[in-house]
Amino acid sequence: MTSRAFSVPRYAVASLTAVAVLAPVLLIFWQSFLNAPFFNPVRHLGFGSYAFIFEDPDFWTAFLNSVVIATGMAVIALPLGAALAFLLTRTDLPWQRTIEVLVLVPVFVSPMVLAFGYVVAMGPVGFYSLWAKDLFGDVPWNVYSLLSIAVIAGLTHVPHVYLYSSAALKSLGSDVEEAARIVGANPLKVALHVSLPMTMPALLYAAVLVFFLGFELFGLPLVLGDPEGHLVLATYLYKLTNKLGTPSYHLMAAVAVCIIAVTFPLVLLQRWLLKTAGKYVSVKGKATRQKTLPLGNWKWLAFLIVLLWLAFTIVVPISGIALRAFVEQWGEGIKLSEVLTLANFRQVFDQSDQVRAVINTLLIGTLGGAVAVACYAAVGLAGHRQHGAVARILDYLVLIPRAVPGLLAGLAFLWLFLFVPGLKELRNTIVSVWVAYTVVWLAYGLRLITGALLQIAPELEESARTVGAAPSRVLKDVTLPLIRFGLLASWLLVFMIFEREYSTGVYLLGQGTEVIGSMLVSLWGAGAIDQVAALSLINIGLVAIGLAVALRFGVRLHE
């Protein structure tokens, strides 16, 4: 499709994308080199803000903590995720189908919600802690230590590794493994000598991804790191305002640039790894019906370990929230049966801002998700079957928002909505949050769309051209109808992602722009535990509905 008639909309889409992606990032960069907020009349260029944060020991502690947590996460999540993928794709582990679905839950539940769940379940006076105290006389854990944060973050990121390694294992032809069996390798040797080396590129990619996610971590350390004062880069940035008492945007921007300086190379590294991962594809064998590996009695041990992991990452935090949402208060010496109540939910629905948060969250997921998918589709189609400059630029443009953590993107969009004429009017509407969400999740959404577009054989479009359809007709009559299911599936996934998102809305939170995610951060800061519990449960419910619909329609929950 290289017709000139079609190039005008393509350039328009590309330009709009460039503006939406670059404006916030450039604003952050510019702000970081000023000595005061950019809207101050008195300000000048310089490295003052960098000098300030580099002299602040808290910054270096936070940086170190981020590195430690990110490394710890990779070390924990990588072997467990790879092992889980092997168990679920290659062996006769019981209940595979159910586990495959449950594994995805931590991916779609907001980290803020999970973190809160661990506090109410396993914090010093959490449900499980007090039950443990009754049993052992003491609480044998401390969820607020740096190690605990790394362990919890690591265990809740096992699904990310699982997704990539199971995809690699599934696309690995069974014949190469069978060939090893035939020449005399036992199942363990097959796994070590053939499956593992051949999925190594995917594992490496997952390791970088998890490290990258660890560096961006916000909700978990915000909630769990607070009591003992453990800061990571994102929470350091978030707390800078408290530190100086005034909005120190220039300092925040400098921290943001430091974070991006680490994450952007990681994004480029991921991209490169993904390309090299395709190296083996050309000689990949043929997938045939596979005999699953019988684990014998070991399967019960493996099953037990998987169950323990599921219990820790799903059952414990979510049951904690569910319980906390229905009690007036909780602490030592309180009997559960005496404090059961629906008051927390009544409280939520009595407050107009929280009702708005629920409604806005629903709107941004459904309507907003649909419009976002339409935008992603426009960007995807602009680059579809194109090899020119536009496609290449788009290709790199979408990587940028991926490197900017949601918290920072939200901050940059706040500035834009505060001071850009034409946008100012939208500041107090949910549209501002929607724009930020859409840009932050651009890379993810686009991957869904291109995934659907790649399913279409080029001949289908080419044959439409040869029978006389102009490119716009091909789009309308062939391409779009063929990716219809892909678009619907993307909508569902984007719905769940938008329900789950919290950090992007934090700085945009104001009257009219409430969403559950940012509301949770704000209520948590104010210590309104009852309402956090109720809203968290509502949030989990919304995600669960999305998940149930997705499963009902057989949507693939990952690429």
Place this chain on the structure above:
Amino acid sequence: MSKTGNSLVVTDLHLQYGDNQILKGVSMTLAPGEVVALLGASGSGKTTLLRSVAGLEEPSRGRIAIGDAVLFDSAAGIDIPAEKRNLGLVFQSYALWPHKTVFDNVAYGLRLRNVPASEVGARVTQALGNLGLGALAQRLPHQLSGGQQQRVAIARALVYNPPVVLMDEPLSNLDAKLREEARAWLRELIVRLGLSALVVTHDQTEAMAMSDKILLLNYGQIEQQGTPEDMYNRPQSQFTAEFMGSNNHLPGTIAEVAQDRALLAGDGFRLWGTSRGKVAVGDKAMGIIRLERMRIAQGPGENRIPAELITAMFMGDRSEHLFKLGALRLRGYGTDARAGVDGYLELPANDLWVFAASS
């Protein structure tokens, strides 16, 4: 590879996926130094049978043994895992390990058998030399052509001297032109090294060219087995007749029976043929004759029918003529490119097989 080894014996093998019966009681024998082809259409169970021997499928019933060594026996509860069967298998896709060099691909089986490093080197070099791959030892699989990859896959399966080599459609991944050369080369290799081989193929020409014995499978059962000549010239069923060559079909009714001959009457013809199986006067029947056995004749005569020439197709070494007889279309070979004229076709009674129509 040992000529003194024992026979591979498969007895009454059954296999099913759920309710789907794939193998319905297959028995076969492969003597040392023999090449047996498993022939059949897709879904006939030929690959499943091969994979069952290899230990990659789990039959529900039956027995597989090589000499005294029982590989599988449902009654005795024996199912030796694939890696302990010591067989060689050449995969249809070759299944070379992309992260190992050619040398390491071939050496892997020896290393698993704890062969000392110096001997591994010598044996791999010899195996690669046998297959004309000496210079490619340090290449990675994706740097090889399809034909070279196939040879590496064969070297990998032979290097530890398995008693039987299993080959799953060994030629199907090669280009048509290359396939004919590879067929001759593979047959030469098998003869030169005295291999016992079980070869799966869907191509009857390939099966006839490469093997000493053919097993024709049809929906999980053996339709017929025998030497290539037997299978081609003396099919016991219409299925075998159809599968083994290119045929003309003449549907009709039996008008007369005399010993092993039957008179087949159809739309515009009455021809004597050789009855295969039981036929009786009045039965619906199908006459089948190989394309190359039908002759173009100049005038009327015994077992000749008049036919109108529709077109002739030049094939290089011969011409193929298409004739019309009522609604029937008959194909025959001639040497003269376009010279076929309306005339007569002779269908010798010995070559026209008459099968009772299966109802």
